[in-house]
Amino acid sequence: MPIVGTIAGASARGYGGLGASVAALAGTYDSIATATVGVGGQATITFATIPTTYKHLQIRAIGRITGTDNKPIIQFNSDTSASNYWQQAFYGSGGAGGSWTYNNNWINYWPESTTTANVFGAVIIDLLDYNNTNKLKTTRALGGFDASGSGFTWYNALMWNSTNAITSITLKPNDSSNFAQYSSFALYGIKGS
Amino acid sequence: MASTYEKIQTSTLSSSTPSVTFTSISGAYTDLVLVGSAQSAGASRDSLGIAVNGSGSGIYSRTYLESSGSGAASSGRQSSQIRIVSDYIMGTTGTADFGTYIWNFMNYSNATTKKTVLFRGNNTQVAGGWNVSSMVYLVDITAAITSLTVATMNGPNLNTGTTFTLYGIKAA
Secondary structure (H helix, E strand, C coil): CCCCCCCCCCCCCCCCCCCCCHHHHHHCEEEEEEEEECCCCCCCEEECCCCCCCEEEEEEEECCCCCCCCEEEEEEECCCCCHHEEEEEEECCCECCEEEEEECCCCCCCCCCCCCCCCEEEEEEECCCCCCCCCEEEEEEECCCCCCCCEEEEEEEEEECCCCCCCEEEEECCCCCEEECCCEEEEEEECCC | CCCCEEEEEECCCCEEEEEEEEEECCCCCCCEEEEEEEECCCCCCCEEEEEEECCCCCCCCEEEEEEECCCCEEEEEEEEEEEEEEEECCCCHHHHHEEEEEEECCCCCCCCCEEEEEEEEEEECCCCEEEEEEEEEEECCCCCCCCCEEEEEECCEECCEEEEEEEEEECC
């Protein structure tokens, strides 16, 4: 299962299913909504009116940006102020590994207009305890892309400086361009015990 | 809302075996997740390699980030590889030391985009640490992924106790 230590009966968890069984999974991981970008691209992807019946959320996506800035960003509850978000990332881009901290809401690093055609990046974002109004909201993400000669892989932790429950999620390119055709975003809900 | 995370198949080796293959993978899912706990039957450490749709040509490339021991993390990139190459797996000198490996095959069944795979690997041994890694792969095909074959890169069998489970994730 995708979230560490949240599914009843599981002993080990990680991205994508470590130690999971069919019995443990039944009824605990639901598809909430999916958006696939059509011809001409799309500037924003918004998951609105997110149900409160889950413990955690997960976004699984592939994407490509039509502009020249590699970074998609994420916004919660229409909070467009980048200064309300903090991120810590650990990355590899072919040379030495590196890390950074920024007061912004970059959520990944994807191909842009000059990257080899038809290469799409990917990301898996876990949003933990998104309904809890006593906690600042924290996400973690694993993502990147490879284009046979260029590429970027990273882990990212992002904090939204708000205790509000997350009721909507927006993803968009940092440079206000579009997500390219065939980019696809799926939102899942994960139930607690 | 339908339940969307399903086990497709598990293979657990009761004897050492050259490879594990998942064939005729349904196109009914959006993503595939392959989870492995593996060890080489050879004495030395090795790597896992995955052939997609039976292809051993140079259609695979990767960018990786890894940490080994106490030094700084390192990153690298390779093109024209003949498999999706994982981080290290232990050999039998590691006794019961098995690494854990998870691959996410994103949007594997569309016939339009080149395929991107996200990977995390972890392996340690009793006598000391080995690797933790994150990788992103390009599989330079637009066809749907319908089979996956996992083997060691250097030829030894996969050891007894190695297990792989393939899951499918549906989207609304």
